[in-house]
Structure formats: structure tokens, C-alpha cells
Amino acid sequence: MEEVIDEVVLIITQYGLDVIGAIIILLVGYILSKRIPLSLIKMMNKKGFDPTVSNFLGSLTRFTVLAMTIIFVLSQFGVQTASLVAIFGAAGLAIGLALQGTLSNVAGGVMLLIFRPMKVGDFVETAGYAGTIKTIGLFTTEMATPDNIQIIIPNGSVWGSAVSNYSFHSTRRMDLVIGIAYEDDIDKAQAVIEKVILADEKSHKDPAPVIEVAELADSSVNFTVRVWCNNGDYFPLKFALTKAIKQTFDKEGISIPYPQSVVHRVTGD
Template identity: 45%
Template sequence: MESVLNWLNENSGLILHYGIQAVIALVIFLLGGRIAKFCANLTEKAFDKKKVDKAVGSFVSSIVFAIVFMATVLMALSQIGIETTSFIAILGAAGLAVGLALQGSLSNFASGVLIILLRPFKSGDYVEAGNKAGTIKKIEIFSTELRTPDNKVIIMPNSKIMSDAIVNYSRESTRRIDLVIRVDYDADLRKAKEVLKSILDSESRILKDPAYNVSVSELAESSVNFIVRPWVESADYWPTYWSLLEEIKIIFDEQGINIPAPQMDVHLRKQD
């Protein structure tokens, strides 16, 4: 017991020094944990404000927490005299090995971050991406969930989405319907054009501005082709599209305007 007391007396300065360092390290650790939580909560609130999917906000906030907390641990270890350079080197080597093993996942992660930052679409948008089309239901950090009109769920890697063109059909409030209507060469073109215009004028979902366009676009092999291009609200696109096709066929039949099927005339010549 006496030897212990003697050792304490002889090393009291050293014990006091390391005790103070340990207390400071503990304070750094506790304070850093609070700062990490604060930064994570702040990140999640920022994503909520931007109306980004909650799963994405939660994931990114957890990454922020891990980065800040790891920096805090390294600072605390450095404060008590532990050399952190080799520790950082080990972490770097381990991170490189994991990165090489998970190249595909990291590519999806990077693409997910780009989707969050660039926001080419949001939940509820109808898009065409990666040769697939559907309504965006969930944006996650590694993949995006789409739902097709026939209620199929598509889980698409984010890297595939960002590596190809993205067509967002919901971003703009209006869309143009593009129809090609064929009429017989024997038909009265002026009458056919007036009938098409009257059909468009009677459809309440078609916008007045921009004005629609009805024009002859092609003298094809077996028909004269009209382009019919009215503008509608994006939500009314498909109902109006289907309604116009049905109305054009019915009224053309009533007016005696024939819509020809593709055909070919064969001329036979008799030779002696």
C-alpha cells in the first residue's frame, strides 16, 4: 500500500496531466455526439423541406451523423495521446477495399445523390427512364421504385436511370397530343380537315392556348396523312387521346370519309 502511495506521489503531475486530457477527451466525445445528432436532424429537416422522400432523408442524415461522429472519436483519441494517423490509414485502406468490392453499389449511391441534388423527377411523376416507364413511388439512395399503369412494381438501380435519357411527362402542366389520321386519296381533303377541326372544337379538355394544329403532313403510299396536334392538361392526356380516336372514327364513318388500310396496287400486263 505504501509503495502505491509513493508511486502516486511521484507521478501526481503525470496523472493530473492525463486526467485533464481524459476529461477533455470525454467532453469532446459527448459534445461531438450532440453535434453529430444536431447535424443529422438539420439534414433530415432540410430534406423534408425540399419534399424529398423520407427514406432518402433518413439515409443521408445517418451518413452525416456517422461522418461527424467518426471525426469526433478521432479528435478524442488524439486528445489523450493516441496516434490516429495509422488508424486513419487503416480506415482508408479498408474503405478502398470495400469500394473496389462494391463498385456497382457505390455507383448506385453516387447516382442516388445526383438524383437528390438535381431532382430530375419527384414522387408522383410519370417518367420514362432506363427503357422503363412508370410513376415514381419511392426514391431511395441505391434504387428508385416505379409503378407501371398495369400496377407492376419496378425496382431500378439509380445508376441505370442516370446513365440514360430521362423523360419526365409530369413536370410541365400541359402536353401536346400527336395524332396521325389517314384518309383515302378519293376523300375531300377540305371536308376532312373541317371535320377534324370541329371534333377538336367540341372537346372541352382541349386548350385554346396554345392553339391546335391540323395540317396535311404526307402524301403516303396508300393515304393522305393529317397531323392533329391539340394541347391539353397533363392529367387529361390519355383520356383525351382515347376519346379523340373514337370520336374521329365515328364521325368519319358518318361523314363518309374513309380511313384506308395499307394497300398496294398490282398491275398485271399480258405479253404475247
């Protein structure tokens, strides 16, 4: 009986220490997988690196630390490194075949990092969504819509879609369509629109604004108005010009007609 007890104690002592060591390694690895990426991101941001690059490398570092932790835990139970390489190689092949979509997301993230079609803070339209880029991670890209809804898109979908980056250039062209009644003076309306545009300091004088008659519509004569401005002034200027043109038209007696139809009634004798 005493021999059995001694043997049980020996097993518990031997494997119990291995289990405790594995738990300690897991805890340390988990903590390091949090702290190392954060420290790396902070250091890169202080050095002036783009947040897109620092966030991506931070995400990659986290998964690397977790993978190394698993290797150390298995080594704690006597699994040889060579065996681990073989096991991970075989597992990697199987997982790669099963998770082709996930690997394509990783590849998409790498391509986004290399070619940089967008960066954190840009307002873009891609994969059917439009919003401000918050993070580009190892597997997904996170953006916030103008009404502050979180959108998470797989990197593979982003890389496989066209990207319209509205923040890439420092300036943008604004297009407005302004209609006047057929009875109004075209030259006067054109001069009024130009005066309103030039009075707003947000509108660029070079390139000069374009104000031309573009269409003789059913109920109005339509001007195409094209104005250049700084990227950040696009919407404030658009709202301001729309309001100012309407108010100035009212003062100058120029009307913006409602859609209307003229019906001719033919009566017989």
C-alpha cells in the first residue's frame, strides 16, 4: 500500500510541476502578448510611424507571442522542438486548406500595408461601405460610418474591392446643380453665383470656379457649378454655398422653380 501511495505522490509531483509550469508560462505569455504589442505601438507612434503600420505590426506581434507561448507549453511536457516543427507544419497545411478565407485575409492585410491605398483616419468607400478607417489589423479592417456605427470588414474583401479614398488628396472639387426659371436672366444668375462663391474664403480661386449652363430641363435652366476647396472644407462649404445662393437669389429676384408640367387640353367642336 505504501508503495502505491509513493508512486502516486511521485506522479503527482512530477507532472504536477509540469502543469504548474505550463500554467505559469500561459499566464506570462498572455500578459506579454498584451504588453509587448502596446509598447511597440507606442514606441513606433513616438518615432513618427504611420498608425496603420504600427497597429498592423502590433497585431502581428501579438499572434507571434501567443504562438511562441504554445510552443513553450508543449516543450514543458517534453515535446521535442523538431517534433513541434513537424506537427505545426502538418497542422499548418491542414489548417491552410480549411481556412483559405482566413489566410486570404492575412494576405490582404499584408498587401494593404505594403501598397497603402488607405491609412488610419482616411475616409474611404470600399467593399460596399463608407467610413473613417480606425484600424487595419492582421485579419480585419475596422471603420466608423459618419453616424458612428462600427463596421468590421475582412481584409480579403477590402483588398479585393475598389477603394475610393476621399482623404488621399489635400483638395477636392465640389459639384453643384443650380436651377433658375426660364424667365430669369441667365447672365445675372451666373454673376450672382460667382459673387457668392468668391465671397466665401473656403473656396479656391485657383483653379477658378466653373459656372456654366449645362441643361435646359423640363422646369428650369440648370447651371453646373464646380468649386475647388480644401478636403476638410468640402461639406461646410457645400452647405454654406447652397444656403447663400438661395438667399442671394431671393434678394435679387431670381427664382428657383418647382417642377411643373403644362397640360394642353384639346376640345372638339
